[in-house]
Amino acid sequence: MNALHDEPDAIHDVIGIGFGPSNLALAIAIEEHNAGATPESRIRAEFLERQPSFGWHRGMLIDDATMQVSFLKDLVTMRNPTSDFTFLCFLRERGRLVDFLNAKTLFPLRIEFHEYFEWAAARLAHLVGYDSEVLSVEPVRSDEGEVRWFDVTSRVPGSPERTVTRRARNISVAVGLEPHLPPGTTLSERVWHNSELVPRVAELAASGTPVDRILVLGAGQSGAEAVDYLHRSFPDTEICAVFAKYGYTPADDSPFANRIFDPEAVDVYFRSAPEVKQSLVDYHRSTNYSVVDMDLIESLYATMYREKVLGRERLLLRNVSRIRDVQARDDRLDVTVEYLPTGEREIISSDLLVHATGYRPRDLDALLGRASKLCLRDDKDAVLVGRDHRVEFTPEVTAGIYVQGATEHTHGLTSTLLSTTAVRSGEILDSLLAHRAGDAAARTDCPTPTAA
Ligand code: FDA
Numbered sequence: 001m002n003a004l005h006d007e008p009d010a011i012h013d014v015i016g017i018g019f020g021p022s023n024l025a026l027a028i029a030i031e032e033h034n035a036g037a038t039p040e041s042r043i044r045a046e047f048l049e050r051q052p053s054f055g056w057h058r059g060m061l062i063d064d065a066t067m068q069v070s071f072l073k074d075l076v077t078m079r080n081p082t083s084d085f086t087f088l089c090f091l092r093e094r095g096r097l098v099d100f101l102n103a104k105t106l107f108p109l110r111i112e113f114h115e116y117f118e119w120a121a122a123r124l125a126h127l128v129g130y131d132s133e134v135l136s137v138e139p140v141r142s143d144e145g146e147v148r149w150f151d152v153t154s155r156v157p158g159s160p161e162r163t164v165t166r167r168a169r170n171i172s173v174a175v176g177l178e179p180h181l182p183p184g185t186t187l188s189e190r191v192w193h194n195s196e197l198v199p200r201v202a203e204l205a206a207s208g209t210p211v212d213r214i215l216v217l218g219a220g221q222s223g224a225e226a227v228d229y230l231h232r233s234f235p236d237t238e239i240c241a242v243f244a245k246y247g248y249t250p251a252d253d254s255p256f257a258n259r260i261f262d263p264e265a266v267d268v269y270f271r272s273a274p275e276v277k278q279s280l281v282d283y284h285r286s287t288n289y290s291v292v293d294m295d296l297i298e299s300l301y302a303t304m305y306r307e308k309v310l311g312r313e314r315l316l317l318r319n320v321s322r323i324r325d326v327q328a329r330d331d332r333l334d335v336t337v338e339y340l341p342t343g344e345r346e347i348i349s350s351d352l353l354v355h356a357t358g359y360r361p362r363d364l365d366a367l368l369g370r371a372s373k374l375c376l377r378d379d380k381d382a383v384l385v386g387r388d389h390r391v392e393f394t395p396e397v398t399a400g401i402y403v404q405g406a407t408e409h410t411h412g413l414t415s416t417l418l419s420t421t422a423v424r425s426g427e428i429l430d431s432l433l434a435h436r437a438g439d440a441a442a443r444t445d446c447p448t449p450t451a452a
Pocket of ligand 1: 017018021022049051066069134135174177359404
Protein backbone atom coordinates (compact mmCIF):
# COMPACT_ATOMS: atom_id res chain seq x y z
CA MET A 1 0.00 0.00 0.00
CA ASN A 2 1.29 3.44 -0.86
CA ALA A 3 -0.10 6.58 0.76
CA LEU A 4 0.69 9.99 -0.78
CA HIS A 5 0.62 13.19 1.24
CA ASP A 6 0.01 15.65 -1.60
CA GLU A 7 -2.12 18.43 -0.14
CA PRO A 8 -0.14 21.70 -0.47
CA ASP A 9 0.16 22.08 3.31
CA ALA A 10 1.99 18.78 3.44
CA ILE A 11 4.59 19.78 0.87
CA HIS A 12 7.92 20.02 2.65
CA ASP A 13 10.55 22.64 1.99
CA VAL A 14 13.11 19.90 2.45
CA ILE A 15 13.19 16.17 3.12
CA GLY A 16 16.48 14.82 4.39
CA ILE A 17 17.42 11.30 3.35
CA GLY A 18 19.59 9.71 6.03
CA PHE A 19 19.99 11.04 9.56
CA GLY A 20 23.68 10.73 10.32
CA PRO A 21 25.75 13.70 11.53
CA SER A 22 25.41 15.59 8.21
CA ASN A 23 21.62 15.83 8.14
CA LEU A 24 21.51 16.04 11.95
CA ALA A 25 23.61 19.23 11.68
CA LEU A 26 21.24 20.51 8.98
CA ALA A 27 18.24 19.73 11.19
CA ILE A 28 19.81 21.79 13.98
CA ALA A 29 20.48 24.71 11.61
CA ILE A 30 16.84 24.60 10.47
CA GLU A 31 15.55 24.31 14.04
CA GLU A 32 17.61 27.32 15.10
CA HIS A 33 16.41 29.32 12.08
CA ASN A 34 12.77 28.40 12.76
CA ALA A 35 13.04 29.40 16.41
CA GLY A 36 13.63 33.02 15.39
CA ALA A 37 11.52 33.14 12.21
CA THR A 38 8.00 34.31 11.45
CA PRO A 39 5.57 31.47 10.63
CA GLU A 40 5.82 32.22 6.86
CA SER A 41 9.59 32.10 6.82
CA ARG A 42 9.92 28.85 8.76
CA ILE A 43 11.36 25.87 6.91
CA ARG A 44 9.16 22.78 6.90
CA ALA A 45 11.57 19.88 7.14
CA GLU A 46 11.49 16.17 7.81
CA PHE A 47 14.29 13.62 7.90
CA LEU A 48 14.03 9.92 7.10
CA GLU A 49 16.46 7.39 8.52
CA ARG A 50 16.48 3.68 7.84
CA GLN A 51 17.95 2.62 11.19
CA PRO A 52 15.45 2.03 14.02
CA SER A 53 17.12 4.74 16.13
CA PHE A 54 20.04 7.14 15.80
CA GLY A 55 23.33 5.29 15.25
CA TRP A 56 26.75 6.50 14.09
CA HIS A 57 29.07 3.67 12.99
CA ARG A 58 27.87 1.57 15.91
CA GLY A 59 29.91 -1.45 14.80
CA MET A 60 33.13 0.52 15.41
CA LEU A 61 32.29 1.99 18.82
CA ILE A 62 35.38 0.43 20.34
CA ASP A 63 35.63 1.35 24.03
CA ASP A 64 38.92 3.28 23.83
CA ALA A 65 38.75 4.64 20.25
CA THR A 66 38.94 8.42 20.09
CA MET A 67 37.66 11.00 17.61
CA GLN A 68 39.99 12.05 14.80
CA VAL A 69 38.62 15.54 14.71
CA SER A 70 38.56 18.26 17.36
CA PHE A 71 35.39 18.39 19.48
CA LEU A 72 35.12 22.03 18.33
CA LYS A 73 34.21 20.64 14.91
CA ASP A 74 30.98 19.31 16.41
CA LEU A 75 27.52 19.72 14.87
CA VAL A 76 27.32 23.50 15.36
CA THR A 77 30.30 25.35 16.87
CA MET A 78 31.98 26.36 13.58
CA ARG A 79 28.64 27.83 12.40
CA ASN A 80 27.23 29.14 15.66
CA PRO A 81 29.45 28.87 18.76
CA THR A 82 26.63 30.27 20.92
CA SER A 83 24.27 27.40 20.05
CA ASP A 84 23.04 25.16 22.86
CA PHE A 85 23.70 22.13 20.62
CA THR A 86 27.48 22.30 21.14
CA PHE A 87 29.50 19.41 22.54
CA LEU A 88 30.33 21.63 25.52
CA CYS A 89 26.62 22.17 26.27
CA PHE A 90 26.13 18.42 26.07
CA LEU A 91 28.99 17.92 28.54
CA ARG A 92 27.54 20.50 30.91
CA GLU A 93 24.17 18.77 30.78
CA ARG A 94 25.81 15.42 31.56
CA GLY A 95 27.78 16.97 34.44
CA ARG A 96 31.14 16.18 32.82
CA LEU A 97 32.33 19.62 31.64
CA VAL A 98 35.00 20.09 34.32
CA ASP A 99 36.16 16.47 34.13
CA PHE A 100 36.51 16.74 30.35
CA LEU A 101 38.57 19.93 30.65
CA ASN A 102 40.93 18.26 33.10
CA ALA A 103 41.52 15.48 30.55
CA LYS A 104 43.21 18.21 28.41
CA THR A 105 42.24 16.77 25.06
CA LEU A 106 40.59 17.97 21.88
CA PHE A 107 39.71 14.40 20.93
CA PRO A 108 36.89 12.81 22.97
CA LEU A 109 36.15 9.10 22.96
CA ARG A 110 34.22 7.97 19.87
CA ILE A 111 31.67 6.46 22.27
CA GLU A 112 31.25 9.84 23.95
CA PHE A 113 30.76 11.66 20.64
CA HIS A 114 28.14 9.06 19.75
CA GLU A 115 26.39 9.87 23.00
CA TYR A 116 26.56 13.56 22.04
CA PHE A 117 25.04 12.85 18.61
CA GLU A 118 22.27 10.80 20.26
CA TRP A 119 21.57 13.63 22.69
CA ALA A 120 21.26 16.14 19.83
CA ALA A 121 19.15 13.73 17.73
CA ALA A 122 16.77 13.11 20.66
CA ARG A 123 16.12 16.87 20.91
CA LEU A 124 15.06 16.84 17.24
CA ALA A 125 12.91 13.71 17.44
CA HIS A 126 9.91 15.70 16.11
CA LEU A 127 11.74 16.14 12.78
CA VAL A 128 12.83 12.54 12.18
CA GLY A 129 11.21 9.31 11.07
CA TYR A 130 13.31 6.28 12.00
CA ASP A 131 12.87 2.80 10.53
CA SER A 132 12.01 4.68 7.31
CA GLU A 133 14.34 3.57 4.52
CA VAL A 134 13.95 5.74 1.43
CA LEU A 135 13.36 3.55 -1.61
CA SER A 136 12.95 6.06 -4.42
CA VAL A 137 12.89 9.72 -5.44
CA GLU A 138 10.64 10.74 -8.33
CA PRO A 139 10.62 14.13 -10.04
CA VAL A 140 7.16 15.73 -10.20
CA ARG A 141 6.20 18.30 -12.86
CA SER A 142 3.78 21.20 -12.60
CA ASP A 143 1.19 21.75 -15.35
CA GLU A 144 3.76 23.98 -17.07
CA GLY A 145 6.22 21.07 -17.30
CA GLU A 146 8.57 22.41 -14.65
CA VAL A 147 10.03 19.86 -12.21
CA ARG A 148 9.05 21.66 -9.04
CA TRP A 149 8.94 18.84 -6.47
CA PHE A 150 10.28 15.42 -5.67
CA ASP A 151 8.21 12.54 -4.35
CA VAL A 152 10.19 10.62 -1.76
CA THR A 153 8.94 7.11 -1.05
CA SER A 154 9.99 5.32 2.11
CA ARG A 155 9.06 2.24 4.11
CA VAL A 156 6.43 2.61 6.79
CA PRO A 157 7.99 2.07 10.24
CA GLY A 158 7.07 -1.36 11.61
CA SER A 159 5.51 -2.46 8.26
CA PRO A 160 8.40 -2.82 5.81
CA GLU A 161 6.12 -4.08 3.02
CA ARG A 162 4.14 -0.80 3.07
CA THR A 163 5.39 2.51 1.75
CA VAL A 164 4.50 6.16 2.15
CA THR A 165 5.31 9.02 -0.25
CA ARG A 166 6.06 12.58 0.79
CA ARG A 167 6.44 15.56 -1.52
CA ALA A 168 9.20 18.15 -1.16
CA ARG A 169 10.60 21.17 -2.95
CA ASN A 170 14.10 20.07 -1.99
CA ILE A 171 15.83 16.99 -0.73
CA SER A 172 19.08 16.72 1.19
CA VAL A 173 20.81 13.44 0.46
CA ALA A 174 23.29 12.43 3.19
CA VAL A 175 23.30 8.65 3.06
CA GLY A 176 26.97 8.23 3.99
CA LEU A 177 29.36 5.58 2.85
CA GLU A 178 28.94 1.83 2.59
CA PRO A 179 31.45 -0.91 3.43
CA HIS A 180 33.77 -1.77 0.56
CA LEU A 181 34.85 -5.37 0.00
CA PRO A 182 37.32 -6.87 -2.48
CA PRO A 183 35.53 -8.23 -5.59
CA GLY A 184 34.05 -11.69 -5.10
CA THR A 185 33.98 -11.47 -1.28
CA THR A 186 30.94 -12.91 0.47
CA LEU A 187 30.36 -12.00 4.09
CA SER A 188 29.53 -14.89 6.43
CA GLU A 189 29.83 -16.04 10.05
CA ARG A 190 33.59 -16.29 9.44
CA VAL A 191 34.14 -13.43 6.99
CA TRP A 192 33.32 -9.98 8.37
CA HIS A 193 33.72 -6.35 7.43
CA ASN A 194 35.10 -4.20 10.26
CA SER A 195 31.87 -2.14 10.25
CA GLU A 196 30.24 -4.98 12.24
CA LEU A 197 33.24 -5.63 14.49
CA VAL A 198 31.99 -4.78 17.99
CA PRO A 199 28.69 -6.74 17.96
CA ARG A 200 30.33 -9.69 16.18
CA VAL A 201 33.13 -9.86 18.75
CA ALA A 202 30.61 -9.67 21.60
CA GLU A 203 28.60 -12.52 20.06
CA LEU A 204 31.66 -14.68 19.50
CA ALA A 205 33.09 -14.04 22.95
CA ALA A 206 29.72 -14.88 24.54
CA SER A 207 29.45 -18.13 22.57
CA GLY A 208 32.66 -19.46 24.14
CA THR A 209 33.76 -20.89 20.75
CA PRO A 210 37.53 -21.37 20.77
CA VAL A 211 39.32 -19.04 18.33
CA ASP A 212 42.92 -19.88 17.39
CA ARG A 213 43.65 -17.35 14.70
CA ILE A 214 42.08 -14.26 13.11
CA LEU A 215 43.33 -12.52 9.96
CA VAL A 216 42.70 -8.81 9.48
CA LEU A 217 43.08 -7.40 5.96
CA GLY A 218 43.94 -3.69 5.62
CA ALA A 219 46.49 -1.13 6.82
CA GLY A 220 44.21 1.84 7.56
CA GLN A 221 42.84 3.15 10.86
CA SER A 222 40.01 0.60 10.93
CA GLY A 223 42.45 -2.26 10.26
CA ALA A 224 44.80 -1.18 13.04
CA GLU A 225 41.88 -0.66 15.45
CA ALA A 226 40.48 -4.10 14.58
CA VAL A 227 43.86 -5.77 15.19
CA ASP A 228 44.21 -4.02 18.54
CA TYR A 229 40.64 -4.73 19.64
CA LEU A 230 40.72 -8.42 18.62
CA HIS A 231 44.08 -8.86 20.32
CA ARG A 232 42.62 -7.49 23.58
CA SER A 233 39.29 -9.30 23.26
CA PHE A 234 40.71 -12.79 22.65
CA PRO A 235 43.80 -13.12 24.90
CA ASP A 236 44.73 -16.61 23.64
CA THR A 237 44.20 -15.94 19.94
CA GLU A 238 46.79 -15.19 17.27
CA ILE A 239 45.93 -12.00 15.38
CA CYS A 240 47.60 -11.60 11.99
CA ALA A 241 47.44 -8.36 10.00
CA VAL A 242 47.76 -8.72 6.22
CA PHE A 243 48.45 -5.72 3.98
CA ALA A 244 50.34 -4.66 0.87
CA LYS A 245 52.22 -1.78 2.55
CA TYR A 246 55.54 -2.34 4.35
CA GLY A 247 54.15 -0.98 7.59
CA TYR A 248 51.33 1.07 9.08
CA THR A 249 51.89 4.75 8.24
CA PRO A 250 50.76 7.72 10.36
CA ALA A 251 47.84 10.02 9.64
CA ASP A 252 49.10 13.51 8.84
CA ASP A 253 47.35 15.74 11.35
CA SER A 254 50.06 18.41 11.37
CA PRO A 255 48.77 22.00 11.54
CA PHE A 256 49.48 23.17 7.98
CA ALA A 257 48.21 19.99 6.34
CA ASN A 258 45.14 20.04 8.59
CA ARG A 259 44.10 23.31 6.95
CA ILE A 260 42.91 21.22 4.00
CA PHE A 261 39.82 20.63 6.20
CA ASP A 262 39.14 24.37 6.73
CA PRO A 263 36.01 25.92 5.24
CA GLU A 264 38.28 28.17 3.10
CA ALA A 265 39.99 25.10 1.65
CA VAL A 266 36.61 24.04 0.28
CA ASP A 267 36.43 27.36 -1.62
CA VAL A 268 39.95 26.86 -2.99
CA TYR A 269 39.24 23.28 -4.01
CA PHE A 270 35.89 24.14 -5.54
CA ARG A 271 37.43 26.85 -7.76
CA SER A 272 40.39 24.74 -8.91
CA ALA A 273 40.83 23.11 -12.30
CA PRO A 274 40.48 19.30 -12.34
CA GLU A 275 44.27 18.69 -12.39
CA VAL A 276 44.77 21.00 -9.38
CA LYS A 277 41.95 19.24 -7.52
CA GLN A 278 43.60 15.89 -8.23
CA SER A 279 47.00 17.11 -7.03
CA LEU A 280 45.47 18.46 -3.79
CA VAL A 281 43.84 15.10 -3.10
CA ASP A 282 47.07 13.26 -3.94
CA TYR A 283 49.27 15.54 -1.78
CA HIS A 284 46.95 15.33 1.22
CA ARG A 285 45.57 11.79 0.89
CA SER A 286 47.57 10.84 3.98
CA THR A 287 45.40 13.10 6.14
CA ASN A 288 42.60 10.54 5.82
CA TYR A 289 43.14 7.47 3.62
CA SER A 290 45.00 4.26 4.58
CA VAL A 291 46.69 5.88 7.56
CA VAL A 292 46.66 5.31 11.31
CA ASP A 293 46.90 7.52 14.40
CA MET A 294 50.50 7.59 15.59
CA ASP A 295 49.57 6.59 19.17
CA LEU A 296 47.96 3.40 17.92
CA ILE A 297 50.91 2.58 15.66
CA GLU A 298 53.30 2.96 18.60
CA SER A 299 51.09 0.93 20.90
CA LEU A 300 50.80 -1.95 18.38
CA TYR A 301 54.55 -1.92 17.84
CA ALA A 302 55.20 -1.98 21.60
CA THR A 303 52.87 -4.97 21.94
CA MET A 304 54.62 -6.86 19.13
CA TYR A 305 58.03 -6.17 20.59
CA ARG A 306 56.95 -7.12 24.13
CA GLU A 307 55.65 -10.45 22.82
CA LYS A 308 58.95 -11.06 21.04
CA VAL A 309 60.85 -10.46 24.29
CA LEU A 310 58.50 -12.74 26.23
CA GLY A 311 58.74 -15.46 23.56
CA ARG A 312 55.01 -15.72 22.89
CA GLU A 313 54.17 -13.90 19.72
CA ARG A 314 50.50 -13.65 18.86
CA LEU A 315 50.36 -10.25 17.13
CA LEU A 316 51.78 -11.02 13.69
CA LEU A 317 52.18 -9.23 10.36
CA ARG A 318 52.12 -10.44 6.78
CA ASN A 319 53.25 -7.18 5.18
CA VAL A 320 53.88 -6.61 1.44
CA SER A 321 51.27 -9.33 0.99
CA ARG A 322 47.89 -9.83 -0.58
CA ILE A 323 45.10 -12.34 0.01
CA ARG A 324 44.65 -14.34 -3.20
CA ASP A 325 42.01 -16.88 -2.23
CA VAL A 326 39.66 -17.78 0.63
CA GLN A 327 38.16 -21.26 0.94
CA ALA A 328 35.72 -22.31 3.66
CA ARG A 329 36.73 -25.72 5.07
CA ASP A 330 34.41 -27.25 7.68
CA ASP A 331 34.54 -24.74 10.52
CA ARG A 332 37.65 -22.88 9.34
CA LEU A 333 38.97 -20.79 6.45
CA ASP A 334 41.97 -21.58 4.27
CA VAL A 335 43.32 -18.20 3.27
CA THR A 336 45.98 -18.06 0.55
CA VAL A 337 48.36 -15.17 1.19
CA GLU A 338 50.92 -14.11 -1.43
CA TYR A 339 54.16 -12.43 -0.38
CA LEU A 340 54.46 -9.89 -3.21
CA PRO A 341 58.27 -9.55 -3.49
CA THR A 342 58.73 -13.28 -4.29
CA GLY A 343 55.26 -14.40 -5.34
CA GLU A 344 55.50 -17.15 -2.70
CA ARG A 345 52.10 -18.30 -1.48
CA GLU A 346 51.16 -19.82 1.88
CA ILE A 347 47.83 -21.16 3.05
CA ILE A 348 46.96 -19.83 6.50
CA SER A 349 44.25 -21.71 8.36
CA SER A 350 42.14 -19.20 10.23
CA ASP A 351 38.91 -19.07 12.23
CA LEU A 352 38.00 -15.65 10.92
CA LEU A 353 38.88 -13.09 8.29
CA VAL A 354 38.06 -9.43 8.98
CA HIS A 355 38.06 -7.08 6.00
CA ALA A 356 39.12 -3.59 7.03
CA THR A 357 39.00 -2.60 3.38
CA GLY A 358 37.37 0.79 3.65
CA TYR A 359 34.15 2.45 2.62
CA ARG A 360 32.77 3.80 -0.67
CA PRO A 361 30.04 6.37 -1.44
CA ARG A 362 26.63 4.75 -1.91
CA ASP A 363 25.16 4.61 -5.41
CA LEU A 364 23.21 7.88 -5.62
CA ASP A 365 21.94 7.13 -9.13
CA ALA A 366 20.09 4.06 -7.83
CA LEU A 367 18.48 6.10 -5.06
CA LEU A 368 17.62 9.11 -7.23
CA GLY A 369 16.27 7.01 -10.14
CA ARG A 370 14.73 9.24 -12.82
CA ALA A 371 15.80 12.35 -10.92
CA SER A 372 19.43 11.39 -11.52
CA LYS A 373 18.86 11.60 -15.30
CA LEU A 374 18.08 15.32 -14.90
CA CYS A 375 21.40 16.09 -13.17
CA LEU A 376 24.13 17.82 -15.17
CA ARG A 377 27.43 15.90 -15.24
CA ASP A 378 31.12 16.50 -15.88
CA ASP A 379 33.17 14.68 -18.50
CA LYS A 380 33.73 11.80 -16.04
CA ASP A 381 29.96 11.44 -15.60
CA ALA A 382 30.15 12.76 -12.02
CA VAL A 383 27.17 14.89 -10.93
CA LEU A 384 27.86 18.65 -11.02
CA VAL A 385 27.25 20.19 -7.60
CA GLY A 386 27.30 23.94 -6.87
CA ARG A 387 29.31 25.56 -4.07
CA ASP A 388 26.05 25.63 -2.06
CA HIS A 389 25.97 21.78 -2.29
CA ARG A 390 22.99 21.96 -4.67
CA VAL A 391 23.00 19.68 -7.71
CA GLU A 392 23.02 21.45 -11.06
CA PHE A 393 20.05 20.53 -13.22
CA THR A 394 18.66 21.08 -16.68
CA PRO A 395 16.72 24.42 -16.77
CA GLU A 396 13.24 22.90 -16.40
CA VAL A 397 14.10 21.76 -12.85
CA THR A 398 13.46 24.30 -10.09
CA ALA A 399 13.29 21.75 -7.27
CA GLY A 400 16.58 21.17 -5.49
CA ILE A 401 18.76 18.28 -4.43
CA TYR A 402 21.52 18.96 -1.92
CA VAL A 403 24.26 16.36 -1.59
CA GLN A 404 26.45 15.89 1.48
CA GLY A 405 29.24 13.33 1.61
CA ALA A 406 29.43 12.18 -2.02
CA THR A 407 31.06 15.44 -3.13
CA GLU A 408 34.78 14.80 -2.84
CA HIS A 409 35.10 15.52 -6.59
CA THR A 410 33.66 19.04 -6.16
CA HIS A 411 34.25 20.04 -2.51
CA GLY A 412 37.41 18.13 -1.60
CA LEU A 413 38.72 15.84 1.13
CA THR A 414 36.53 17.15 3.91
CA SER A 415 33.30 16.09 2.16
CA THR A 416 33.02 12.65 3.79
CA LEU A 417 34.25 13.86 7.19
CA LEU A 418 32.88 15.87 10.11
CA SER A 419 35.24 18.87 9.82
CA THR A 420 32.93 21.21 7.92
CA THR A 421 29.58 19.62 8.80
CA ALA A 422 28.42 22.61 10.85
CA VAL A 423 29.46 25.20 8.27
CA ARG A 424 28.03 23.16 5.40
CA SER A 425 24.64 22.92 7.08
CA GLY A 426 24.57 26.73 7.36
CA GLU A 427 25.44 27.03 3.65
CA ILE A 428 22.61 24.65 2.72
CA LEU A 429 20.15 26.52 4.93
CA ASP A 430 21.15 29.84 3.29
CA SER A 431 20.69 28.31 -0.15
CA LEU A 432 17.27 26.87 0.78
CA LEU A 433 16.16 30.28 2.01
CA ALA A 434 17.53 32.09 -1.07
CA HIS A 435 15.79 29.70 -3.46
CA ARG A 436 12.58 29.89 -1.49
CA ALA A 437 12.61 33.68 -1.71
CA GLY A 438 12.98 33.30 -5.49
CA ASP A 439 10.14 30.77 -5.61
CA ALA A 440 7.75 32.82 -3.48
CA ALA A 441 5.35 33.38 -6.37
CA ALA A 442 5.16 29.68 -7.16
CA ARG A 443 4.39 28.91 -3.52
CA THR A 444 1.20 30.96 -3.53
CA ASP A 445 -0.04 29.16 -6.67
CA CYS A 446 0.49 25.44 -6.23
CA PRO A 447 -1.19 23.55 -9.12
CA THR A 448 -2.04 19.87 -8.92
CA PRO A 449 1.20 17.94 -9.48
CA THR A 450 1.44 15.05 -11.94
CA ALA A 451 4.13 12.36 -12.03
CA ALA A 452 6.97 13.21 -14.44
P1 FDA B 1 26.66 8.63 7.93
O1 FDA B 1 27.13 7.41 7.22
O2 FDA B 1 27.15 8.85 9.29
O3 FDA B 1 25.06 8.64 7.97
C1 FDA B 1 24.28 8.31 6.85
C2 FDA B 1 22.94 7.81 7.35
O4 FDA B 1 22.09 7.59 6.23
C3 FDA B 1 23.04 6.48 8.10
O5 FDA B 1 22.47 6.62 9.36
C4 FDA B 1 22.27 5.50 7.21
O6 FDA B 1 21.59 4.51 7.95
C5 FDA B 1 21.32 6.42 6.49
N1 FDA B 1 20.83 5.91 5.21
C6 FDA B 1 21.54 5.36 4.19
N2 FDA B 1 20.74 5.05 3.16
C7 FDA B 1 19.49 5.42 3.52
C8 FDA B 1 18.21 5.36 2.88
N3 FDA B 1 18.06 4.88 1.64
N4 FDA B 1 17.12 5.81 3.54
C9 FDA B 1 17.23 6.32 4.80
N5 FDA B 1 18.43 6.40 5.46
C10 FDA B 1 19.53 5.96 4.83
N6 FDA B 1 35.10 11.57 10.36
C11 FDA B 1 35.68 12.57 11.08
O7 FDA B 1 35.71 13.70 10.61
N7 FDA B 1 36.20 12.32 12.32
C12 FDA B 1 36.17 11.09 12.88
O8 FDA B 1 36.66 10.88 13.99
C13 FDA B 1 35.57 10.02 12.13
N8 FDA B 1 35.50 8.78 12.66
C14 FDA B 1 34.98 7.76 11.91
C15 FDA B 1 35.00 6.48 12.43
C16 FDA B 1 34.50 5.42 11.67
C17 FDA B 1 34.52 4.04 12.25
C18 FDA B 1 34.01 5.66 10.37
C19 FDA B 1 33.50 4.53 9.52
C20 FDA B 1 34.00 6.94 9.83
C21 FDA B 1 34.49 8.01 10.60
N9 FDA B 1 34.49 9.30 10.11
C22 FDA B 1 35.05 10.30 10.85
C23 FDA B 1 33.92 9.60 8.76
C24 FDA B 1 32.38 9.57 8.70
O9 FDA B 1 32.01 9.44 7.36
C25 FDA B 1 31.72 10.79 9.28
O10 FDA B 1 32.07 10.82 10.62
C26 FDA B 1 30.17 10.83 9.27
O11 FDA B 1 29.66 9.55 9.55
C27 FDA B 1 29.55 11.41 8.03
O12 FDA B 1 28.19 11.65 8.34
P2 FDA B 1 26.99 11.43 7.31
O13 FDA B 1 25.77 11.83 7.99
O14 FDA B 1 27.34 12.11 6.03
O15 FDA B 1 27.03 9.87 6.97
